[in-house]
Amino acid sequence: MTVTTENVNVEEQAKLAKKAAKTLSLLTTEEKNQALLTLADSLDNGYEEILLANQKDLTNGREQGFDEALIDRLTLTKERVADFAQGLREVAKLDDPTGITNSDWTLENGLNVKKVTVPLGVIGMIYEARPNVTVDATGLALKSGNAIVLKGGSSAIFSNKKIVEVIHRGLEKTKIPKEAVQFIASTDRAATQQLFTMKQHIDVLIPRGGGSLIKAVVNNATVPVLETGVGNCHLYIDSEADVNKALAILVNAKTDRPAVCNALETAIIHKDWLEKNKDVLIKTLQQHNIKVHGDDTVLKLIPDAVLANEDDWANEYLSMDLAIKTVHNLTEAIEHIEDYGTKHSEAIITENIKTAEKFMTLVDAAALYHNASTRFTDGSALGFGAEIGISTQKLHARGPMGLPALTTIKYMMHGNGQIR
Incomplete structure (x- = not known):
């Protein structure tokens, strides 16, 4: 792919976003x-030009x-763009997180003394191949009173650029200045690296994508980072696991959308359960074309399985591959x-239930599940909106x-001439 720069001035864009954030913070x-809602309508009306741009990326x-x-x-399809628009409408229905006196x-x-929620200010969003992030991040930023500087991956450069053009057309009809949404229309990595150090203009960086992207941002940024994580997600099937629940959850977590971060990558199975239920497990794995590394x-016990190496236990496959580890007890599962x-x-x-409670107490993770799929670790699935x-x-x-x-707090003090 040819590097695209389009006369990008990242610092100037960040300055414009910071200025727009002041206006945005005053809006009701x-x-x-x-x-x-206006942006949602703009996306609905502009879907054809978005799809044409998307074809270039494809x-x-x-x-x-x-x-x-x-x-x-x-x-992107007409339906997916419509989903983007609907997502904005759903965000509009959510409670405003700012101006709340805690x-x-x-x-x-x-x-x-009042402790009040306020916007972060200017968010720098660095992400990879998903054009939906352009819309989701914009909607959440604007609703929470933040301006946003978007730096999408090169693989979606044309789609993202067009989406932001459509968003800007919509913003021109609103009280939010279009400068509140900035898109860095460059595939040059230097433009991304520039964001890392603009602490005077950017209040927080949020990287979203693969492990290498997140690591690069965390290791090199001087701007504070809200770190998102890769998902090497595990499912422990205990000796007292219900067979039907275990198989249904395993299949859902692995196959529903294998390329997302909340998909299952490693099944840890109690040796007694595996020996007892190997036939139905094998049949299930074969029916769903799941390739086993064990x-x-x-x-x-499992035909066609290949021997797992150290990389397999750490791998976020994002595919129909699944690592399977056998253990003798809960302690071994937690240690893995x-x-x-x-x-x-x-x-x-x-x-x-006691085994479940011990697991959920001792395992260190952002989201823990008992008898449910890891696929629920998602803002919309948990009722947060996008x-x-x-x-x-x-x-x-x-x-x-x-x-x-996307908020922080301020302490606001009202006095009547008090001095210390």
Whole structure:
């Protein structure tokens, strides 16, 4: 792919976003909601030009040999664009996370203290091959009173550029300045790296994509980072697991959308359960074309399984490959997750509530499940509306990040001449 720069001035774009954030912070909830509804209509009306731009990205992707999972994430249809628009309408329905007084008290000297939620300011969003992130991130940023600087991956450059053009047309009809949404229309990595150090203009960076992207941002940014995480997600099938629940959840978590971060990558199975239920497990795996990478025990019991190596236990396959590890007890399962997990989503299947509670207490992850699929680690599935990413860190925000994660707090004091 040819590097596209389009006379990009990243610092100037960031300055414009910062100025627009001031205006945005003064708008009412109703004004922000009306703007989101206007943007949704603009997307609906502009879907044909968005699809034409998307075809350029798909052609480039196929020429570069993108696999089908990546092509699927990149592909837009009229229905998918309509889903983007509907997502904005859903965000408009959500409660405004700003201007909320969390605490209110008065000191003995009469000074009134309020702890109030406010926007972060300017968000720098760095992401890869999903054009939906352009819309989701924009909607969440604007609803929470933040300006946003978008830096999408080169594989979706034409789609993202056109989506932002359509968004800007919509913003011109609202009270939100179009400068509040900036798109860096460049495939040059230097433009991305510039964002890393613009602490005077950017308040927070959010990387969303593969492990290498996230690592590059975390290791090189001087701007504070809200770290999203890759998903090496585990499912532990306990000796007391219900067979039907275990198989249904395994199939859903692995096959529903294998290329997303909350998909199952490793099944940890109690040796007794595996030996007892190997026939129905094998049949299920074969029916769904799941390729197994397993330890020595798995190789003896499951036909066509290949021997797992160290990389398999740590791998986020994003495909129909599944690593299977056998263990003798819960402790071994938890230790395996500690060694290879990414603190994203972990699940246990068991009818023993004490075992489940121990698992959920001891396993360190943003999302934990008992007898349910890891596919629920998603902002919309959990009722947050669209999400800007899934945080696997512990400071500020953790798990699916919706509107509240894009706010911070101010202490506001009202006095009557008090001095100290």
